[in-house]
Amino acid sequence: MKFGIVVFPGSNCDRDMQDALQNDLKKEVIMLWHKDKDLSMFTTDDCIVLPGGFSYGDYLRCGAIARFSPMMQSVIEFANKGGKVLGVCNGFQILCESHLLPGVLLPNGQQQFVCKNSFIINDANGKALKIPVAHGDGRYYASEEVLNQLEANNQIIFRYCDEKGNIDPAYNPNGATRNIAGIRNKAGNVFGMMPHPERASNKELGNMDGLEVFRIFGMN
Template structure:
């Protein structure tokens, strides 16, 4: 399985993502530039990642400009063919702006940037990225000012009906409670996927929890689940 990591102007977690995959998980990783279009080196068994950061300075809306980049047009086609795509933090925002995932990411409820460890867990046994971590409370860092997931009630009901919710914020014991929700995300949603379960978006940063040096390897379990269930 090959991984491609896209760099946009303002990306700041692209190298973190590359290092986590290449050195902590021993994966084949190719760096991709936002102005390029070529994804011919990837098959639908591979995965393209959109990392965190502040693409184009978030000057319009988070991810709103990045969705028009040449590479994103190729990523959209890649996803439509069944290729795996993961968006983390700003990458999640880009996926929503590009229409690959439903809903939107709004300003945090407290109107402040939040950077700290949180807990989240998955109840999704069908998505490749969660199969091996289902039911487990994972400690993963967040770092965002606009991470509050929002969708209308019909969309939310559809997400739960089709098992598209990947992760929800919880406490360290796995209880999904309001007090464990760091940004006011509706129904404690921290990550979702599309109905085909090949496009994944999440606000917490698994690449920042994938190394012994960082004292936390919970994020590595998420990547490993994707790799093992390719």
Template sequence: MKFGVVVFPGSNCDRDVMDALKNDLQQQVIPLWHKDRDLSMFNKQDCIVLPGGFSFGDYLRCGAIARFSPMMQSVIEFANKGGKVLGICNGFQILCESGLLPGVLLRNSNMQFVCKNVLLIGENKKEKKNVLKIPVAHGEGRYYASEEVINKLEKEDQVLYRYCNTAGLFNVDYSPNGSTNNIAGICNKERNVFAMMPHPERACNSLLGNTDGRQVFLDLFSIN
């Protein structure tokens, strides 16, 4: 499986993702510059990753400018044809801005930047139900959508991860940002576009004291 990692001006987690995928998970990784358009080297079994950071300085809204980059036009086309796409943190925001996923990421409920480890539980029926410890680092991570959209996400089993406690239980007290229904990650109905605010790439190496992030990539892409 090949992974393409898109690099925008302001991306600061692109190297983290590439290192985790290549060195910790032994996957082929190709960096993709935001001004390029070529995705011909990827097929539906591969994945394009939109990493975390502050694309274009997060001016206007987070992800609002990156959404119009030449590479994103190709990513949107790739996703619409069934190709896999993963957005992490700022990548989640870009996917919502691009219309590949519903909803929006708002300012954290405490109006402060949050950088810490949080606990997640996989909610998708295909995901394992073990509690994972994954880092977050964001100021606009509060997932919000209309009641109709939220109900559809829940009904269609499109919620991938929720913020929880050590027992796997969730309520607003365990969310770092006040996200609706403690949502930390979602996917589209076709199950080829995935996004999450936490950073699994920062928890893939034992030298970092945490390898729970590997489980995220395994759950989503069935890689070891």
């Protein structure tokens, strides 16, 4: 699997993601500038990554301007053809603004930027993973109808929890509805999450739980 990482003005986790994929997962990585359009070097077996940061300075809503960049038009087409797309933090916001994923990321419930380790759990995995968060607009929200559809289709891939895996609002860093930390689309090829697995994928960082996140996405 080959990876393409889209770089927007304001991206600040693009090199972190490159380092994790290239050096920790030993994958081929191609950096993609937001003004370009060409994805012809990728097949639907590959993955395009939208990294964290503050694309276009987070003017209007987070991800709202990036959604209209030339490269994102190609990414939308790539996803609609079945190609894999992963959005982390600001990348998750862009995926929701692009309607590749349902719902929206609202300002944190406490109205403050949060930067700390959090624990998340995947129902199928059953193990709490320690993954850092760093965002001001990470509160996932969707209508009850959409939330019920996500539940019914097993599209909620991560929820915030305590270190033992108990899903408890007290350990939700942003007030996200139903403790949602990450979701996928119904087809299962587009993924979005607020926590940063690329910041927890190397023993020198003191945490390798991020590698398990990539494995759950089928990207190891």
